[in-house]
Amino acid sequence: MAERAKTAxxxxxxxxxxxxxxxxxAEAYRSLRTSIQFAGLxxxxxxxxxxxxxxxxxxxxxxxxxxxxxAQTGSRVCLIDSxxxxxxxxxxxxxxxxxxxxxxxxxxxxxxEVAQTTSVPGLSVLTSGPVPPNPAELVGSxxxxxxxxxxxxxxxxxxxxxxxLVSVSDxxxxxxxxxxxxxxxxxxxxxxxxxxxxxxxxxxVKGRILGVVMNAVNLKRDGYYYDYYRYYHSYYTPSExxxxx
Ligand SMILES: Nc1ncnc2c1ncn2[C@@H]1O[C@H](COP(=O)(O)OP(=O)(O)OP(=O)(O)O)[C@@H](O)[C@H]1O
Ligand SMILES: [Mg+2]
Numbered sequence: 001m002a003e004r005a006k007t008a009x010x011x012x013x014x015x016x017x018x019x020x021x022x023x024x025x026a027e028a029y030r031s032l033r034t035s036i037q038f039a040g041l042x043x044x045x046x047x048x049x050x051x052x053x054x055x056x057x058x059x060x061x062x063x064x065x066x067x068x069x070x071a072q073t074g075s076r077v078c079l080i081d082s083x084x085x086x087x088x089x090x091x092x093x094x095x096x097x098x099x100x101x102x103x104x105x106x107x108x109x110x111x112x113e114v115a116q117t118t119s120v121p122g123l124s125v126l127t128s129g130p131v132p133p134n135p136a137e138l139v140g141s142x143x144x145x146x147x148x149x150x151x152x153x154x155x156x157x158x159x160x161x162x163x164x165l166v167s168v169s170d171x172x173x174x175x176x177x178x179x180x181x182x183x184x185x186x187x188x189x190x191x192x193x194x195x196x197x198x199x200x201x202x203x204x205v206k207g208r209i210l211g212v213v214m215n216a217v218n219l220k221r222d223g224y225y226y227d228y229y230r231y232y233h234s235y236y237t238p239s240e241x242x243x244x245x
Contacts, residue, residue: 014092017065018120021072029065032182032213033073039180039210046152047178048210051162051171053198057186058215060088063161066182071123075156078115080126082144082174084135085163087128093118100129105143112154124155135163140173148177165198175207184213 013019017026039045050063063079071077080101081089090097095116104114104126115124132138139162151158160178162171175181181202185195202209 012092012094014061015064015068015120017068017072025065026069029062029069032062032066032211033069035211036180036182043179043208045179045210046156047148047158047160047180049160049162049171049174049178049181049207050184051165051175051181051198052184052186053165053194054186054190055086055164055167056217057164057184057190058213058217059083059164059184060092060161062182062184062213062215063159064089064092067123067125067159068120070157070159071120074122076122076124076154077157077159078111078124078126078151078155080111080148080158080160081128082139082160082170083163084128084131084139084170085168087131089125089161090127093125095125095127097127097129100127102129102132102138104129104147105138105141108143110154111147111151136168136170136173139170144174145177165201166194172201172205172207175202176205178207180208180210182210182213184215187214187216189217 016023017029020026036045036048050059050066052059060083067077067079079089081087082101084102087097087100089095090100093116095118099114101111101114103109104111111126112124114129115126117124138144148158160174162174165171183195183198183202199209
């Protein structure tokens with residue numbers, strides 16, 4: 001496993017399950033862990049995609065803290081930042097991001113060789129790596145599926161972060177490669193119809209929804225959504241499909 005980047009900053013305040021294990025928030029992530037453990041009784045449940053219908057509902061926060069509480073049980077856990085549109089996990093864990101998922105895929109390296117250890121015992125993070133011009137192709141590739149299947153030999157649980165379902169196809173493709181999906185829903189903000197559409201997109205590719213996390217996001221910045229929709233829209237214009245931010 002690669003060494004943790006020497007220049008890395010400290011983990012961010014987002015990691016409440018690590019910083020404040022007795023907090024109600026940490027307890028909520030432990031409840032999620034219990035629910036998923038029950039879901040895994042009858043079906044294999046080693047690779048889990050975390051996604052949401054719209055941007056900013058709390059996917060990355062959920063992946064990071066769910067990963068922490070899973071690792072706290074002694075499991076070997078790997079978080080994969082497969083949100084190649086807006087990668088976040090390297091910042092949450094204070095890790096470098098010169099190499100990551102995209103490097104592993106392009107160089108055909110096992111995920112465990114590129115993943116970095118974190119300050120949380122048992123928890124590794126495969127950061128996004130350099131953002132490619134073709135995220136959907138990369139995360140939907142056969143190599144992604146095969147690498148994920150192979151990574152299960154190295155880890156007890158693998159959680160994947162992803163872009164939102166309404167905007168781009170990446171998460172739908174990933175849901176077909178994983179054992180289950182956790183859908184994060186920002187409490188009271190997203191119309192039911194949008195959530196229903198997200199769920200049917202997953203069902204259409206036989207993605208198995210394990211559960212829904214109702215998340216109370218506290219957005220501090222005005223204009224967050226506006227910026228996001230504009231950003232994702234630029235990716236969806238076919239003639240500009242390979243445009244960056
Ligand atoms: N339960 C919560 N309580 C308070 N703030 C939260 C909570 N969950 C997420 N947030 C905050 O909301 C913002 C968006 O969260 P996050 O980055 O996890 O969302 P996301 O779904 O990954 O977004 P994106 O679609 O951009 O990837 C962040 O500033 C995060 O700190
Ligand atoms: Mg995110």
